[in-house]
Amino acid sequence: MSIRSHALVILAVALVPSSCGYVRLPHATWSSAPVGRPVALLMEGSAFDPAARARTARELESELGQPVRVVDTLPVPSDDETKSLALRVVGERSLRYDWREPQCVWDRTLLASIIRDVDAIYRAVIEYSEHERPATDEEWEDLRRSRFALRRLIERPMVREEVVTGTVARSALVLKDAVSRASLHRRRVTLADDEERLDVAAAVAETVHGFGALPAPEWDAHAHRLLKQGCPFLALAIADTQLAKGAREPVQTAAIAAMRASLDRRAARQRADEIADGIRAALRAGDTDRAAAMLADYEASAARKSETARELGTAIATARGPGGPDAPAEVASGVSCHSLCEMHMVEICNTDKVLWSAHRARWEPTPCGTRREEAFLTQCYQEQWDTGTFDTSCVQPCEASDAGRSRLMAILQEAGCVSGPGPS
Numbered sequence: 001m002s003i004r005s006h007a008l009v010i011l012a013v014a015l016v017p018s019s020c021g022y023v024r025l026p027h028a029t030w031s032s033a034p035v036g037r038p039v040a041l042l043m044e045g046s047a048f049d050p051a052a053r054a055r056t057a058r059e060l061e062s063e064l065g066q067p068v069r070v071v072d073t074l075p076v077p078s079d080d081e082t083k084s085l086a087l088r089v090v091g092e093r094s095l096r097y098d099w100r101e102p103q104c105v106w107d108r109t110l111l112a113s114i115i116r117d118v119d120a121i122y123r124a125v126i127e128y129s130e131h132e133r134p135a136t137d138e139e140w141e142d143l144r145r146s147r148f149a150l151r152r153l154i155e156r157p158m159v160r161e162e163v164v165t166g167t168v169a170r171s172a173l174v175l176k177d178a179v180s181r182a183s184l185h186r187r188r189v190t191l192a193d194d195e196e197r198l199d200v201a202a203a204v205a206e207t208v209h210g211f212g213a214l215p216a217p218e219w220d221a222h223a224h225r226l227l228k229q230g231c232p233f234l235a236l237a238i239a240d241t242q243l244a245k246g247a248r249e250p251v252q253t254a255a256i257a258a259m260r261a262s263l264d265r266r267a268a269r270q271r272a273d274e275i276a277d278g279i280r281a282a283l284r285a286g287d288t289d290r291a292a293a294m295l296a297d298y299e300a301s302a303a304r305k306s307e308t309a310r311e312l313g314t315a316i317a318t319a320r321g322p323g324g325p326d327a328p329a330e331v332a333s334g335v336s337c338h339s340l341c342e343m344h345m346v347e348i349c350n351t352d353k354v355l356w357s358a359h360r361a362r363w364e365p366t367p368c369g370t371r372r373e374e375a376f377l378t379q380c381y382q383e384q385w386d387t388g389t390f391d392t393s394c395v396q397p398c399e400a401s402d403a404g405r406s407r408l409m410a411i412l413q414e415a416g417c418v419s420g421p422g423p424s
Contacts, residue, residue, distance in 0.1 A: 034061045034064070034065055034066050034067045034068070035065065035066070036065065036066045036067070037066060037067075037118070037119040038066060038067035038068065038069050038117070038118050038119070039060075039064065039066055039067075039068055039069070039118050039119055039120045039121070039122060039214070040068075040069050040070075040071045040112060040113075040116050040118040040120070040121045040122065041056070041057055041060055041068050041069065041070050041071065041121075041122045041123075041124070042070075042071050042072070042073075042074065042121065042122070042123045042124070043056060043070070043123075043124050043126075044123070044124070044125045044126075044375060045124070045125050045126040045127045045128075045166055046126075046127050046128050046129075047126035047127060047128035047164055047166070047200045048124075048126065048200070052200050052201060053070065055199075055200075055201035056124070056200065056201040056204050056205075057070050058201070059201040059202060059204065059205035060122065060204065060205055060208060062205070063205040063208055063209055064208070064214065066119075066214075068122075069116060069118060071112070071116060071121075074108045074109070074111070074112045074121070074378075075108070075111050075112050075115050075116075076106075076108065076111075077100050077101075077106055077111075081115050082111065082115065085114065085115055085237055086099040086233070088240070089233065089236050089237045089240055090233065090236075090259070093256065095256065095259050095260070097232075097233070097259040097260075099233045101231050101233050101234075103230060103231075103338075103339075104226075104229065104230065104231035104234075105342050105385065105390075106231075106234065107234075107382065107385050107386065108378070108382055109121050109171040109173070109178075109382060109386060110173065110222060110234065110238075111234065113173055113217070114234070114237050114238060114241055114242070117241070119172075119173060119214065119216075119217050120170055120171060120172045120173065120214055120217075121170070121171045122168070122169070122170050122171075122208065123168070123169045123170075123171070123379070124166065124167075124168045124169075124184075124204050125166045125167050125168075125375075125376075126164060126165070126166035126167075126168075126184060126200060126203075126204070127164070127165055127166055128162070128163070128164050128198070128200065129162070129163050130160055130161065130162045130163070131160070131161055132158050132159065132160050132161075132192045133158065133159060133161065134156055134157075134158060134159070135156055135157050135158070135159045135189075139159060139189055140156055140157070143157065143159075143191065157191055157192070158191070158192040159189050159190060159191060159192055160189070160190055160191070160192045160194065161187070161188070161189045162186075162187065162188045162189075162190075162197065162198045163185075163186070163187050164184065164185070164186040164187075164198050164200055164203060165183075165184065165185045165186075166183075166184050167181060167182065167183055167184065168181070168182055168184055168204055168207040168208060169181040169182075169379070170208065170211050170214070171382070171386055172214060172215050172217070173217035173218060173219065173222065174215050174217070174218045174221075175218055175221050175222070175225065175388070176388055177387070178386040178387065178388075179383050179386045179387055180211045182207050182210055182211070184203055184204070184207050186198055186203050217242070219238050219242040219243055220243060220247050220251075222235075222238060223235040223238040223239055223243065223251045224251070226238070227251070227254050227255060227258065229338070230258070232254070232255035232256075232258040232259050233255075233259070235251055235254075235255045236251070236252060236255035236256065236259075238251070239251035239252045239255065240252070275294055275297055278294055279291045279294045279295055282294065337394075337395050337398035337399045337405060337408070338395055340394075340398060340405075340408055340409070340412065341390055341394035341395045341398060341408070342369070342390075343368060343369035343412060343417055344394055344408065344411065344412060344417075345381065345384035345385075345389065345390050345394065346369050346370070346371055346381060347368055347369060347412075347415055347417060348380075348384065349377050349380035349381055349384070350366045350370070350372065350377065351415070352380070355376065355377075355380060356376075358376075359374075359376040361374065361376070368412075368415060368416060368417035369417060394408065
């Protein structure tokens with residue numbers, strides 16, 4: 001027998017199981033690449049150092065079986081990504097359209113999903129803390145009974161207490177129950193010199209597992225909802241980037257027609273602004289009769305702004321003085337239910353002191369309807385639309401009856417957002 005053959009025999013004998021146990025041979029593992037459509041992952045909080053961010057993305061890919069794209073922020077209408085999208089969707093068609101759509105409240109999840117080409121957005125806001133202290137009596141006994149007893153703990157040891165806490169949310173692209181949210185809390189006490197740490201990545205993946213299967217995006221339904229709400233830019237963007245040919249063409253046709261119709265509305269707004277400037281010029285010249293006559297034209301404009309009409313009417317009445325003829329009757333409020341509800345939804349988040357406290361932020365008063373930049377408030381705003389609260393609980397009741405609109409106006413009046421309930 002050769003020396004090489006003899007060595008192989010000795011190795012084989014060494015690997016034979018014996019009564020004392022057996023040797024477990026390592027086995028090869030193959031990691032399968034994630035398949036399907038990607039999702040986005042936004043991570044915030046002290047728990048996510050660069051290594052934890054990378055591990056969390058890998059754990060989420062393993063849990064979902066889908067590619068994960070890590071993002072640092074969600075796009076807004078003013079950033080370069082949105083402008084680039086508008087250039088492709090609107091600019092290439094040479095449409096003279098204000099793609100920023102100030103009359104629309106853009107869904108940032110929807111916008112991000114279009115721009116980043118993802119089927120959902122996962123957002124983890126996790127904080128990590130640790131501190132060292134002497135072990136309690138109970139902890140000392142537990143440590144002495146555990147594997148650490150081999151170290152012959154004869155004195156009360158120092159321990160490290162770790163806490164991981166926060167929230168994990170999933171925003172899916174469906175019309176109902178789009179947002180799933182869960183709290184995350186983990187605590188671990190071990191010897192202070194233990195090098196292991198709580199696994200934030202595994203905790204996030206476990207929380208995501210509790211959400212269940214990710215629902216398929218309802219792109220077509222979202223596109224038709226946007227058309228109905230008068231927001232054709234995003235509807236057209238969805239058609240261009242997400243819809244199959246059969247569903248794409250009707251949405252594209254309707255969106256482009258709505259954009260072209262907006263030119264007429266823009267012209268009407270410009271005409272209304274010109275009339276308003278003429279009224280102010282007549283008032284400066286002391287010609288209240290001419291100003292009053294022009295106000296009637298302003299009120300008849302389809303693009304009028306009721307607040308401006310009231311201001312001009314008040315200015316005319318003031319210029320005429322107490323003894324002068326009455327100014328034209330104040331025009332009925334033209335503020336849409338959509339605008340009132342937007343104000344109401346934003347106010348709900350801004351005045352939620354419990355929400356501020358939960359994110360360790362000192363509450364600050366904010367002018368009614370003004371959106372703030374804090375991440376937790378931005379998420380709160382978004383949820384009002386994602387969960388259907390905006391449409392189902394506000395817009396629909398407001399538009400359904402005078403009583404519904406009056407209730408909403410009364411709420412806004414009590415909050416100091418409007419001067420009175422106003423007519424419907």
